[in-house]
Amino acid sequence: MNLTISGHHLEVTPALREYVVTKLDRVTRHFDQVVDVNVLLTVEKQKEKERRQRAEVTVRVKGKDIFVEQANEDLYAAIDQLMDKLDRAVCRHKEMTQAHSHTPAKRLDIEAAS
Template sequence: MNLIISGHHLDLTPAIREYVQNKLDRIIRHFDHVIDIAVILGVEKPSEKDKRQRAEVNLRLRGNVIHVESFAKDLYAAIDTLIDKLDRQVIKYKTKMQDHQCEAHKRMPEAPTAA
């Protein structure tokens, strides 16, 4: 699994990197068929008085890409809500994959007709 953490208009400290890696361990624990994860952390500046922290992730799985984003006033809060949303999406994808891999229902044998 490849993990890419990048920051837009933000300096990534080792503490932030470690925090994101520790939170992503929860996702890997639920579903280990992850190909790669790209996390983008940034600051949105619509105006000077209203600064919002942005966290988004692209999680590549076999045959699917899950994209989740979150906004908050605090970067750690944005990461927490992002991981919660991503966890729900991964569990939903996992149950869908498990349900579709079941055996197909066989046809019921026809009852012999009286001649």
């Protein structure tokens, strides 16, 4: 898994990097087929204080890219909410990929006849 953490108008400190990595462990525990993860942390100049800190993540898995973003007045709170959203999106993707397996029609006819 390739992990890229970058910041716009903000320096990504080792503590912030470690916080993101520990939160991402929860997501990778659910789904191990993650190819690439890009995290973008941004501080924007907006009049609304509650939307100033912003976190975005793009997770590339086999066959699909999952993009999630979250904004908050505190960057750590934005990362927490972002990881919650990402966890739900990854679980949903995993369920959709596993839901396609079903019993073939030939097997159903044989089992019904018995």
